[in-house]
Amino acid sequence: MKKFMNMADTMVAESLEGFVAAHEDILTFCPQRKCIARRSLRAGKPALISGGGAGHEPLHVGFIGHGMLDAACTGHIFTSPTPDQILAAIETTDTGGGCLLIVKNYDGDIMNFEMAAEAARERHRVEMLFVGDDIASSLSNRSGKRGVAGTVVTEKLIGAAAERGMPLAALHSLGSELPERIFTMGVALRGASVPELRRPIFSLGPDEMEVGVGIHGEPGRSRQVYSGAAAAAREMCDEILAACGPNRTAQGLLLVNGLGGTPPAELYLMYGLARRMFEAADIKIARSLVGTFVTSLDMQGISITLALLNDEQIALWDAPVHTAALRWS
Amino acid sequence: MKKFMNMADTMVAESLEGFVAAHEDILTFCPQRKCIARRSLRAGKPALISGGGAGHEPLHVGFIGHGMLDAACTGHIFTSPTPDQILAAIETTDTGGGCLLIVKNYDGDIMNFEMAAEAARERHRVEMLFVGDDIASSLSNRSGKRGVAGTVVTEKLIGAAAERGMPLAALHSLGSELPERIFTMGVALRGASVPELRRPIFSLGPDEMEVGVGIHGEPGRSRQVYSGAAAAAREMCDEILAACGPNRTAQGLLLVNGLGGTPPAELYLMYGLARRMFEAADIKIARSLVGTFVTSLDMQGISITLALLNDEQIALWDAPVHTAALRWS
Numbered sequence: 001m002k003k004f005m006n007m008a009d010t011m012v013a014e015s016l017e018g019f020v021a022a023h024e025d026i027l028t029f030c031p032q033r034k035c036i037a038r039r040s041l042r043a044g045k046p047a048l049i050s051g052g053g054a055g056h057e058p059l060h061v062g063f064i065g066h067g068m069l070d071a072a073c074t075g076h077i078f079t080s081p082t083p084d085q086i087l088a089a090i091e092t093t094d095t096g097g098g099c100l101l102i103v104k105n106y107d108g109d110i111m112n113f114e115m116a117a118e119a120a121r122e123r124h125r126v127e128m129l130f131v132g133d134d135i136a137s138s139l140s141n142r143s144g145k146r147g148v149a150g151t152v153v154t155e156k157l158i159g160a161a162a163e164r165g166m167p168l169a170a171l172h173s174l175g176s177e178l179p180e181r182i183f184t185m186g187v188a189l190r191g192a193s194v195p196e197l198r199r200p201i202f203s204l205g206p207d208e209m210e211v212g213v214g215i216h217g218e219p220g221r222s223r224q225v226y227s228g229a230a231a232a233a234r235e236m237c238d239e240i241l242a243a244c245g246p247n248r249t250a251q252g253l254l255l256v257n258g259l260g261g262t263p264p265a266e267l268y269l270m271y272g273l274a275r276r277m278f279e280a281a282d283i284k285i286a287r288s289l290v291g292t293f294v295t296s297l298d299m300q301g302i303s304i305t306l307a308l309l310n311d312e313q314i315a316l317w318d319a320p321v322h323t324a325a326l327r328w329s
Numbered sequence: 330m331k332k333f334m335n336m337a338d339t340m341v342a343e344s345l346e347g348f349v350a351a352h353e354d355i356l357t358f359c360p361q362r363k364c365i366a367r368r369s370l371r372a373g374k375p376a377l378i379s380g381g382g383a384g385h386e387p388l389h390v391g392f393i394g395h396g397m398l399d400a401a402c403t404g405h406i407f408t409s410p411t412p413d414q415i416l417a418a419i420e421t422t423d424t425g426g427g428c429l430l431i432v433k434n435y436d437g438d439i440m441n442f443e444m445a446a447e448a449a450r451e452r453h454r455v456e457m458l459f460v461g462d463d464i465a466s467s468l469s470n471r472s473g474k475r476g477v478a479g480t481v482v483t484e485k486l487i488g489a490a491a492e493r494g495m496p497l498a499a500l501h502s503l504g505s506e507l508p509e510r511i512f513t514m515g516v517a518l519r520g521a522s523v524p525e526l527r528r529p530i531f532s533l534g535p536d537e538m539e540v541g542v543g544i545h546g547e548p549g550r551s552r553q554v555y556s557g558a559a560a561a562a563r564e565m566c567d568e569i570l571a572a573c574g575p576n577r578t579a580q581g582l583l584l585v586n587g588l589g590g591t592p593p594a595e596l597y598l599m600y601g602l603a604r605r606m607f608e609a610a611d612i613k614i615a616r617s618l619v620g621t622f623v624t625s626l627d628m629q630g631i632s633i634t635l636a637l638l639n640d641e642q643i644a645l646w647d648a649p650v651h652t653a654a655l656r657w658s
Contacts, residue, residue, distance in 0.1 A: 002518040002535070004558045004595035004631055014558075015594045018601025022617040057594040189331040206331070228335045229343075263589035263627050265344045265386040266333035272347025288351040292621065298592050300627075302333055329658040 001193035001200065001298065008195035012054040016074060019061055023324045026065045034088035035081075036061050037071040046168040047071065047093035048159055050102040050151075051086060052109055053078040055192070056215055059151060059294045062325030068159035069102075069323075077194055077297070078216045080108040086116030090124055098125030098168040102155060102175070104147025105132040106216075127168055129158070129175040133182040133305065135243040136212030136221055148215050149257040149294040150182035153307045153317070156326065160319035181308045183243045185212065185236040188259065188301030189226060192217040211235060215259070215296040229266075233273035236304045241281050248308055253287040253317060254278065255305040260295035262302055267291065274304050283308075287317055293325060330522035330529065330627065337524035341383040345403060348390055352653045355394045363417035364410075365390050366400040375497040376400065376422035377488055379431040379480075380415060381438055382407040384521070385544055388480060388623045391654030397488035398431075398652075406523055406626070407545045409437040415445030419453055427454030427497040431484060431504070433476025434461040435545075456497055458487070458504040462511040462634065464572040465541030465550055477544050478586040478623040479511035482636045482646070485655065489648035510637045512572045514541065514565040517588065517630030518555060521546040540564060544588070544625040558595075562602035565633045570610050578637045580615040582646060583607065587621035588630035596620065596631065603633050612637075616646055622654060 005011040013033075020029055020036060027036050035051070050060040051073030060072035071089040073081035090099050099120070103113045110130070117126040133150025158175050166174070188210045191200035194217065201217035204210055209232060212220035226232070241248075256271040258264075271290045278285060283306070294303070309317065320329040334340040342362075349358055349365060359366050364380070379389040380402030389401035400418040402410035419428050428449070432442045439459070446455040462479025487504050495503070517539045520529035523546065530546035533539060538561060541549035555561070570577075585600040587593075600619045607614060612635070623632070638646065649658045 002538075002555055002629070004518070004561065004591065004599050006557045006559050006598075011594075011598065014601055015598040018597035018599070018604070018619075021604055022597065022600050022619050055594065057592070057597065062593070189333070209331075226331055229333045230335050232333065260592035261590045261627070261629070262333065263386070263624050264391070264621060265340075265384065265624070265626070268347035268351065268386065269335075269340065269344040270333050270347070271351050272343055275347070275350055290347075290351050292593060295592050295594070297594070298590070298629075300331070300590070327657055 001198050003195060005195055011195050012074065012076060015057065016061065026322065026324065030088050030092045034085040035071050035073040035092065036064060037089065037092045038064055041070060041093055041095050043095045044097045045095065046097040046162050046171055047095065047099045048102060048162055049089045049093060049099055050155060051081045052104050053080060055297045056295050058325035063152065063155050063323045065323035067163050067319055067321035068155050080112045083112050083115040083119065086113055087119055090116065090120045090126065094124045098127065100158065100168060100171050101126060101128045102158065103128055103130055104151055105130045105145060125168060127172040129172055132179045133184040134214060135183050135185055135239060137214065145179060146214055148184045148186065149255055149303045149305045150184045150307065152293050153182055153253060153255065153305065154178050156321065157313055157316040160316040163319065182305060183240045184303050184305040185239050186259065186301055186303035187211050187232050187236060188213045188299050190261065190300035192260065192297040192299035194297065213301055215294060217296060229269055230273055233270055233277060237274055237277040240304065240306050244306065244308060248283065249310065250282065251284045251286040251309065252278065253307040253309055254285045255289045257294055257303045257305065258292035259299040259301035259303060260292065261298040261300040267302065270302050278306060286314055330527050332524060334524055340524050341403065341405060344386065345390065355651065355653065359417050359421045363414040364400050364402040364421065365393060366418065366421045367393055370399060370422055370424050372424045373426045374424065375426040375491050375500055376424065376428045377431060377491055378418045378422060378428055379484060380410045381433050382409060384626045385624050387654035392481065392484050392652050394652035396492050396648055396650035397484050409441045412441050412444040412448065415442055416448055419445065419449045419455065423453050427456065429487065429497060429500050430455060430457045431487065432457055432459055433480055434459050434474060454497060456501040458501055461508045462513040463543060464512050464514055464568055466543065474508060475543055477513045477515065478584060478632045478634045479513045479636065481622050482511055482582060482584065482634065483507050485650065486642055486645040489645040492648065511634060512569045513632050513634040514568050515588065515630055515632035516540050516561050516565060517542045517628050519590065519629035521589065521626040521628035523626065542630055544623060546625060558598055559602055562599055562606060566603055566606040569633065569635050573635065573637060577612065578639065579611065580613045580638065581607065582616040582636040582638055583614045584618045584634040586623055586632045586634065588628040588632060589621065589624035590627040590629040591631055599631050607635060615643055
């Protein structure tokens with residue numbers, strides 16, 4: 001697998017440098033490039049900070065800006081940012097309203113964000129919010145579900161609420177109920193290749209599909225014969241519907257996300273299939289998002305996220321946002 | 330190469346169906362699904378109509394909406410839409426201001442759009458605008474340059490001018506000078522695979538790069554050893570600078586476009602390199618766009634577009650737009 005990069009060692013730094021240059025109207029590097037933060041911070045608004053390994057772009061840096069995050073920290077490929085980076089983000093963006101650290105549910109991320117929170121608490125109010133939406137995750141760490149594409153929905157809703165003036169504790173409690181509402185399932189037709197290796201982390205045969213993949217190149221929970229888009233969508237949507245349980249609400253946001261190497265035409269084809277399947281299960285698709293938002297390097301794969309949102313949450317989704325990767329008014 | 334599709338025969342129709350469902354607030358199918366058009370047309374505004382083969386999504390359907398196109402026609406994969414489809418788009422969207430057909434510079438597209446224009450001219454005022462920005466194209470058909478990623482810039486500028494009330498003839502003349510200002514160069518690390526074949530149209534070795542690729546799977550004009558992103562960016566930017574000539578203006582829009590299978594992190598890395606190279610040549614990068622806008626199915630490739638724009642053209646770029654693939658206010 002070739003990549004548009006120079007050396008594996010410098011890939012993340014070079015990519016972030018390009019990213020900041022392209023979006024310098026919205027964001028800027030923190031001192032020593034420990035994080036990337038919004039150019040304009042609003043005094044007293046709780047600071048929303050996220051981060052994680054590189055290789056998932058545009059997550060999280062693409063969601064810095066009005067209506068979403070105030071800062072994001074990027075680690076090495078598939079590796080948590082350091083506590084030092086997270087602490088820099090807290091110090092850069094806390095304008096008196098405290099900080100909410102939005103952390104995808106992985107042990108490495110949790111450990112480093114908790115260390116940073118602890119170090120910061122002398123001078124800052126800090127709350128941690130864990131994001132978990134991947135229903136395929138079998139290993140239970142805390143809530144049990146890993147944080148994957150549903151992170152976008154969480155960061156959007158919390159970001160909108162923060163812009164409206166919601167205080168830190170209320171943001172935390174709004175976010176804490178989201179894992180019960182957001183369900184993601186992913187499949188891959190070709191694994192991600194990390195820069196050092198230049199070959200897929202897991203290899204699939206010409207007729208194989210990996211089901212239940214995460215975003216770190218780890219294999220999924222089963223390997224199946226790939227028999228086309230409809231069967232793949234069926235597999236994913238059935239699992240999502242089962243996870244929703246019988247008390248599911250009547251409306252949802254449907255996010256079809258490309259994992260890095262999947263072209264838009266295929267994302268839309270899968271969106272159409274998934275939408276019909278959910279509608280057949282009496283879920284109204286009230287909002288939609290189709291695109292490449294949470295990646296696993298160049299993985300040729302797709303994830304489907306169903307977020308069952310109430311009217312207030314839909315209104316937060318609709319609120320204005322101005323970031324590199326999501327923008328509307 | 331596996332794809333998220335069912336049958337090759339139905340791939341385009343299924344993908345468009347998903348697309349329309351995802352963006353039903355903006356657009357809708359025309360009768361018999363011959364084209365896709367804006368839901369709300371403004372009486373008297375010249376109708377902007379584009380189209381081309383499928384496999385380039387989100388081009389053109391993703392650019393239907395306020396500030397860009399009124400309708401787009403999609404043919405089979407890499408195949409022009411039929412005159413019948415184009416005629417339907419004209420009849421659906423002409424509200425008295427006439428129609429501007431925005432046509433990428435390919436013989437097949439030109440022929441079919443011209444046939445439709447001829448058939449429509451009894452009842453409609455129709456002008457044709459040819460888009461050509463690919464400096465690698467060696468075969469000269471009309472202006473000589475094929476229409477590739479620069480099409481996005483053309484459709485954005487013309488669309489903004491039309492919203493402002495510019496009449497048909499002036500839109501045509503605004504568009505006609507753009508080929509002198511917009512320069513694109515593309516490279517690929519892996520060729521596109523068409524649904525019927527399920528393998529790349531052209532095959533590259535593990536250390537090879539195809540230089541000067543178009544968007545229809547045709548090989549480029551040379552094959553080179555791939556020695557990393559910096560050398561690839563150098564190759565593309567040098568050619569673009571040479572094409573700009575000595576009278577280049579001092580400011581430009583830099584578009585780094587993914588050709589379908591290239592993840593965002595790599596696009597941003599290339600953007601950073603290209604930006605520095607153009608700035609070193611005294612071109613101020615006044616505006617930027619990085620993402621997957623004009624694809625060649627799942628090609629792992631990238632194109633760099635430099636559009637040398639005057640202040641008025643920059644203002645048209647900045648004007649509000651509300652489409653599936655470009656949105657700001």
